[in-house]
Amino acid sequence: MEKINSLSLDLETYSDVDLNKCGVYKYAQSSAFEILLFGVSVNGGEVQVYDLAQGESVPVEIIKALTDNSVLKWAFNASFERVCLSVWLQRYYPQYFESYSIHEDTVGGYLNPSAWRCSMVWSAYMGLPLSLAGAGAVLGLSEQKLREGKDLIRYFCVPCKPTKANGGRTRNLPEHDAQKWETFKAYNKRDVEVEMSIQDRLRKYPVLDFVWDEYHIDQEINDRGIALDRTLVKNAIAFDEKSKAELSEKMQELTNLDNPNSVQQMKQWLADNGLEMDSLGKKEVASVLKTAPEPLRTVLTLRQQLAKSSVKKYQAMENAVCEDGRARGMFMFYGANRTGRFAGRIIQLQNLPQNHMPDLEQARGIVRDGNYTAAELLYDDIPDTLSQLIRTAFVPRPGMKFVVSDFSAIEARVLSCLAGEKWRSEVFANNGDIYCASASAMFGVPVEKHGVNGHLRQKGKIAELALGYGGSVGALKAMGALDMGLAEDELQPLVDMWRSSNPNIVKFWWEVDRCVKETVKKRVPTETHGIRFIYQSGMLFIKLPSGRQLSYVKPRMGENRFGGEAVTYEGVGGTKKWERIESYGPKFVENIVQAISRDILMYAMKTLSHCFICGHVHDELIIECSKDVSVDAICEQMGRTPPWIPGLLLRADGYECEFYKKD
Known part of the structure; x- marks a missing residue:
């Protein structure tokens, strides 16, 4: 067999554990778990399907390649294949299996994710659907996923109900329907072909190496798990x-x-x-x-x-x-x-x-x-x-503790930094309370939490949360403004006051709006506030300071519900279906700010990757560590500003606990 540099894989498996409810780790741990079909293409060649359920075996060269970290393994939703193969190799080929764990860690039972690439992540990076069939359809591939797959999976991959007609059996095997089994093999082969076609179609838009590094950190956190009482x-x-x-x-x-x-x-x-x-x-x-x-x-x-x-x-x-x-x-x-x-x-x-x-x-x-x-x-x-x-x-594990550390007002800080809203950045520089400062700027009086004009802080808070991305009266109501005792006739003045005290943020919204429209209409690159907008091959890309890009599929000019012009693009909308979505400046700003906040969290995860991160929620990390680890040291490392966004004032606060909680 030729020297193996890459494998594209798809597995069909059986387990008595419900995959959707329990996840792949528990699914593959079951003693009933087995791999039925092993579809693989070596170095982009013809796809081979090894019928393990009927006694065929995978060539030893491919087994060795699975555990060789210099060989790239590709799959759609690769974490499924990687976890299943980790368990399978330990059961049947323990002499070749090697984990990437250090003795003190709990990621021991799994193959090193750094040798894996996931075409589902690539699809997501390009703004495409997160299903193989969906991505294939949007890309208009000539190879489409076979539709009968769901029925075949229901037939062969999960236990069946015992009935008189099926002789009381609890599982369907290949011999129970030879024709269906042949179709299942064709389905397995086609999945690998579609996955390879997606890679081929997206080759012009590679995922950046540092994003793959982030994916590997994510896989390590998933492998590590979090202990339950x-x-x-x-x-x-x-x-x-x-x-x-x-x-x-x-x-x-x-x-x-x-x-x-x-x-x-x-x-x-x-x-x-x-x-x-x-x-x-x-x-x-x-x-x-x-x-x-x-x-x-x-x-x-x-x-x-x-x-x-x-x-x-x-x-x-x-x-x-x-x-x-x-x-x-x-x-x-x-x-x-x-x-x-x-x-x-x-x-x-x-x-x-x-x-x-x-x-x-x-x-x-x-x-x-x-x-x-x-x-x-x-x-x-x-x-x-x-x-x-x-x-x-x-x-945490016995003898360990949790340190929970999170960013303080991360989105407000990123928005202020990008827009150049100086007074807000000064509040952050002095460790001030942005809700008090916002209320103070809006009402023209000093506001202190639990102090002078303290009752206005709540109005500052709700304005901050609802109005930063172009929200108006409706956004305030959705945030519960009326339940908090604000009167209907106070809402519009609140919107006006917030906007007049944040003129640079408002300007930022409309500069982004102008750039997006110009890029989509004229297909020329534009730039504002350190953010680049590029049109290429039917895609709108927004390049962030980190170097990562946001992708919008098939953008074009349309009309909004007020009769003005708007940019629309294809994506998964509120109905959870693939559809045309309308957007405008402040909405794009929301995407940009949240995306940059996510990049900052990932930067912190890389900085702290020597720690046992076992969970994260929005802008918070949960770290399992020995009792003598300093909370301040973790917060100091987490609060480091990435080199690609100078001038951003970050702050991370943390606490330690014997069980997870909100401090």
């Missing part, structure tokens, strides 16, 4: 079941309904008791609760408690946890392809409820001990208590 998780699930049963019983007593969980029955009961409600959503119920008379108030309160879905997080933890007590595969690199930010997977650390309990440790101890009676005695609302304890289920 399984006793706490188990007891939280049991507490929730008990609490739900009690709440349902109380509701039934009060309403005499067969099923008080039924929205229809509950609406009817409320109407019969003089309260018409269009929706029983969280917000609607919360606003009615302020004035509802008894027993409606109690019934609605019980309903809110029953509706808390926090136990789903504990269930997700139980599903994902691996044999060594760690949950892996929680982060998806480039999950948000407009900015390149991460997406959460499985347990979804990106949207954990906050904790505000003063006695968090005590509540945690009670649940961990399984003392339901004490919990009932001390806490009115068990579902809310369990919800606030979710973060605390993440724990």
Whole structure:
């Protein structure tokens, strides 16, 4: 066989573990896991499919290449292939398997990600869909993914229900349908061909080497995993079941309904008791609760408690946890392809409820001990208590601690730096509070947190959060301005005051708007505020200070809903479908600022890659380290400004804890 420089791979596998619920790490750990088909192209040549389910074996040269870090391995969603092959090699070819871990780390069971490239990441980098079929369709490839794949996967790759017709079997094997099996082999071969065609089509737009380095750091964090307190998780699930049963019983007593969980029955009961409600959503119920008379108030309160879905997080933890007590595969690199930010997977650390309990440790101890009676005695609302304890289920290894470090007001700092809004940068230079300073600039009076004119800080905060990217009255309302006690007629003046005190930010929005339009109309490069806009082969690229590019597919001029001109491009919109999306200056600024903030977080991850980073949420890192590591040293390293954005004032704050929490 010729010298192997690269492999393009696609596997078809079987396991009794649900991949979507549990993730690939737990899936591949199952004793029932096996590789059925091994599709591979060596050095871009003809695709071979090795039928392992029917006794064929993979040539030893390819086995060796899998563990040789000088050979590049390509796959679409490569983390699946890499993790599956790591387990498979250890089982059948242990003499060739080698991990990249040091003894003290927990990434030991996996192949080194630095030898892997993922064409799904490449698709995301180009603003394309995150599915093989979707990317192939948008690129108009002549080889398209075979449509019958889903049915074949359902037939061969997951357990089946035993029936009389199938002789009571729980699994379909090749001999149960030889024709389907041949089609499955063709499907496996086609997937490798489509994956190679995507690489070929995108060759003109390579992903930069430093972005692949970032991907490898992400894979290492996913391999490392984060430990779970399984006793706490188990007891939280049991507490929730008990609490739900009690709440349902109380509701039934009060309403005499067969099923008080039924929205229809509950609406009817409320109407019969003089309260018409269009929706029983969280917000609607919360606003009615302020004035509802008894027993409606109690019934609605019980309903809110029953509706808390926090136990789903504990269930997700139980599903994902691996044999060594760690949950892996929680982060998806480039999950948000407009900015390149991460997406959460499985347990979804990106949207954990906050904790505000003063006695968090005590509540945690009670649940961990399984003392339901004490919990009932001390806490009115068990579902809310369990919800606030979710973060605390993440724990460091014995003898270690967590250091949690995050950037202070990262987006506000990046926006101020890019736009050259000097007064804001001075606030950051003096470690001031941007919400107080913003309120002060808007209202022309000094504002101090918990001090003089302190009541105005909230208005400054909501304006900061809602108005930085062109938002107006609607954005303030969406942020809950009216719930916070602001009057309807205060909103427009608030927008006007914020904009007049931030003229350089407003100017930045419209300069970006002008550049994008000029680039799309005339197909010429433009530049403003250190950001470059380039049109090339039906794509709009926005080049960031880091050197990374944002990609917008098939941009063109269109009309917005007000009759003015707007730039539109193709992407995954609010409907989760591939469609034409309309955009304008402030929206592009939002993408740019969030993308740069993401690049700064990645820079911090590289700086701290010698530490055991085991999780990250938005602009925060969770590091597992020995007890003597200094929080200040970690914050100092995290707060280093990247060389490509001089003048940006960064600050990272941190704390240490025995379990994860919001400080």
